[in-house]
Amino acid sequence: MSVTPQAAAHPATRPAVAFRGRIGRDRRSGHYAVPRRYRLHLSTACPQGLAIAVTHSLLSIGDTCPVTFLPAVPDCPDGHAALRPLYEASAHHYQGPALAPVLSDDWSGRIVSTHAPDIMRDLDEHFGDGRAALYPRAAEAALRDVERLCARDIDEAAQRAGRADAEPEERAEALETLLAALGELDRRLTGHDHVMGDQLSVADVVLWVALVQLDTVHRHHLDAHAVHRVADHPALWAHARRLTAHPAFGAHLDLDGIARRHHAGCRGLEAAGSAVQILDWAAHADGARPAHRP
Structure with missing residues (x-):
């Protein structure tokens, strides 16, 4: 170890x-x-x-x-x-x-x-039972690319785009990085059920979590115009809606807990994008099995 x-x-x-x-x-x-x-x-x-x-x-x-x-x-x-x-x-x-x-x-x-x-x-x-492996060996490199894209070009870029103490040019550059990543993933999902094609994989899990964070946390520090541009990726957000209705996803979505964690640790300033919710996550999770959280 x-x-x-x-x-x-x-x-x-x-x-x-x-x-x-x-x-x-x-x-x-x-x-x-x-x-x-x-x-x-x-x-x-x-x-x-x-x-x-x-x-x-x-x-x-x-x-x-x-x-x-x-x-x-x-x-x-x-x-x-x-x-x-x-x-x-x-x-x-x-x-x-x-x-x-x-x-x-x-x-x-x-x-x-x-x-x-x-x-x-x-x-x-x-x-796992091996019948529906979330890490298909033939797609290992592609899976790692999606993991890096979600971590670096969505999550980290969204944080930089919403930093109140950053220069306007830095925020604008970070927003363009974020939008480029969302655009690439939106194209991947157009005409497909999942990020890797027809098979549910860990790429869908990682992307879904990144989109949850983007809309429930990072959005609060973006301006309204930026949030509208983020939302303008129909295949991507339709995929997020479908996954949220899946019991394995929606049952674990603790929106109140995410908000409390954000407010407990956030030191940034709220922006106009806070009022522009992209998805009604609670409504889409209604069909998922309830999950108790402390």
């Missing part, structure tokens, strides 16, 4: 620790793929936790790898109190924040991984 420094998220201010153990891959750690040995600790108000929760539901592995859901906003100044014992058992004299998501080993009481992409891949590879 490797442990490396990682930037802390609100409300913690001290450096966190990233754990990168892999199920069935790290011989030194002994993390073999044993049913009910591992547990997920997730807050679905967090985009990484939401992506893992959706993946977990799509794989139907609730009996194989149980989930403990955490509050939208951490209950302590340095993270989640429930995760503190796991962090302290996993890193000597650990003084950093106890943040989610976490994949823990119930046998040892220690953390295996806090890295969402690794966790999602390992769940699919080692605990």
Whole structure:
């Protein structure tokens, strides 16, 4: 298992620790793929936790790898109190924040991984039934391209486009990067049911979470004209509506929790785009199974 420094998220201010153990891959750690040995600790108000929760539901592995859901906003100044014992058992004299998501080993009481992409891949590879793999091997490179596009050109670009302390030219450039990414994905989805064609894959999960963040968080810091331009991608947002009605997606959509997490950590200024909602997420999630969240 490797442990490396990682930037802390609100409300913690001290450096966190990233754990990168892999199920069935790290011989030194002994993390073999044993049913009910591992547990997920997730807050679905967090985009990484939401992506893992959706993946977990799509794989139907609730009996194989149980989930403990955490509050939208951490209950302590340095993270989640429930995760503190796991962090302290996993890193000597650990003084950093106890943040989610976490994949823990119930046998040892220690953390295996806090890295969402690794966790999602390992769940699919080692605990899925293989009949509807979310990581089709023939599309590995394309999947990674979509992951990078969503992280860099949608999420990061949207944050830069809404920064009140940035120069107008910087915000405009970031907005164009965001719109170019949305345009590329809109073209991918035109005439297709999913990002990778006809098969539901992790690319759909990652994109859906990015669009949730874009409309429920980042939109509040964009001007109204920018939000209208973001919304002008019909195939993309139609895809988001369809996925939200899917039980594995919509049942985990905690809009109140996302709002509370945003307000707890946001230091930016609200802009006119806050009044221009792109999707009525709650209405589209009505057909999904209800999911309780603390």
